[in-house]
Amino acid sequence: MMTQQGIGALTRQPDTTIDGTATTSAVWGVPTTEWKFKFIIDPASIITDPERPELSKGKDTPPPGGNSPFTGKPLAGGAEKKWDVSRRAKYRIVNSDSKPKGKFSSGFGTIYDGQPQADSIAVDFPTDPVVGNDDSSFNDEENNPYSAATGIFAHGVGEVVSRDKPSIWIPEAGSTNGNTLEEYDLFGEFLRFEVGKKWYRASDYFDWKLVSKLSMQGGKWIDSGCLTTKGN
Numbered sequence: 001m002m003t004q005q006g007i008g009a010l011t012r013q014p015d016t017t018i019d020g021t022a023t024t025s026a027v028w029g030v031p032t033t034e035w036k037f038k039f040i041i042d043p044a045s046i047i048t049d050p051e052r053p054e055l056s057k058g059k060d061t062p063p064p065g066g067n068s069p070f071t072g073k074p075l076a077g078g079a080e081k082k083w084d085v086s087r088r089a090k091y092r093i094v095n096s097d098s099k100p101k102g103k104f105s106s107g108f109g110t111i112y113d114g115q116p117q118a119d120s121i122a123v124d125f126p127t128d129p130v131v132g133n134d135d136s137s138f139n140d141e142e143n144n145p146y147s148a149a150t151g152i153f154a155h156g157v158g159e160v161v162s163r164d165k166p167s168i169w170i171p172e173a174g175s176t177n178g179n180t181l182e183e184y185d186l187f188g189e190f191l192r193f194e195v196g197k198k199w200y201r202a203s204d205y206f207d208w209k210l211v212s213k214l215s216m217q218g219g220k221w222i223d224s225g226c227l228t229t230k231g232n
Contacts, residue, residue, distance in 0.1 A: 010223040017171045018112065019102030026221030028212050029167025033228060038161045039085060039191040039203055047145050047158045053195065055082040056146050061197045065131040069123040072109030078135035081143045082194040085162040086132030087187055088205070090232070091122040094182035103174025130192050130199045140164060160191065166210040166228055172221055179216040180224065185209060186232040207232040 015025035041047055059082055065075035069091065078086060091111055098116035105112075111122050126133045141162035142153035155161045168183055175181075188205030209232055213225035 010221070010226070012220075013169075015169055015171050016106045017103050017173050018106045020106075021103070021171070021173045023171040023173040024220075025105060025169045025171050026214055026223075027167055027169050028214075028223065028226045029165055029210075029228075033167075034163060034165045035208065035228070036161060036163050037085060037189045037206065038155060038159055041083075041145055041158045041160075041191075041202075044158050055193060055195065056144075057082065059084075059194050061194065061199075063130065063132065063135075063192070063194075063199050064128055065126065065133055067109065068134060068136040069109050069111050070134055071107075071136055073136035075131070075133065075136050077137055078132055079143075079192075079194075080138045083143045083145055083160055084132075084138070084192050084194075085141045085143060085160050085189065086130075086135045086192050087162070087164070087189050088125050088132055089123065089134035089188075090125045090186040092120070092184040092186070093117070093122050094119045094180075094184075097175070097179040097181075099179065099181060100174055103171055105169040105171055108169070125186075125188070129201045132190070132192070134187065162189065168210070168212045170212075170214060170221060172216070172219065175216045175221075177216050177218065181212075181214045181221075183210075183212045185212070188232070206230075 011027050012024050062076035063079045101115040142149050143160045145160050148156050186209045190205050191203040192201050208230050210228045214221040215224040
């Protein structure tokens with residue numbers, strides 16, 4: 001079960017470009033834009049049967065993968081327990097006006113390394129089905145299906161949940177009026193688990209996306225069709 005709450009808005013916050021220029025960013029996404037994902041483990045006996053597999057402890061081995069293309073952080077930190085809600089990601093950038101790499105936002109790993117290009121896949125989905133290449137921490141999920149949880153990560157026994165509030169940061173430096181920029185962040189939420197020190201995917205992917213379409217008007221990025229919705 002997946003739910004979406006709210007729609008984002010274009011706001012501005014201080015930022016720094018890759019080449020060090022202090023500037024203002026168009027940031028799409030506000031606290032009311034939020035997704036919550038709930039995975040129900042079936043059959044329930046996997047969790048409740050006294051003779052169930054022992055999967056209630058912390059992980060034995062880190063999940064596979066290198067570093068997150070979005071944050072640059074190691075993906076080994078993406079799971080705390082043997083059950084884990086994870087996320088794979090694919091990033092496409094439409095840079096029609098060849099905004100230079102140095103004028104993209106700093107602090108986002110390697111996602112903008114290939115710029116400027118007119119239209120490029122900056123990062124593709126992982127080929128390994130259990131790699132969550134946009135999952136470098138576990139502070140946005142609750143992965144204990146053996147007891148119910150309350151609060152922002154509320155779920156029942158036999159369930160695990162995750163949450164996300166997607167946004168992008170695009171500095172206004174290096175652009176002129178009439179420029180456009182599009183970024184397509186395509187996601188696949190899924191459940192995985194570890195047994196025998198090996199990770200397996202336990203669900204289909206739930207596809208969802210953040211589409212950020214911006215145009216430069218009066219020296220500022222303007223929302224030209226941003227949205228977050230189901231599907232890729």
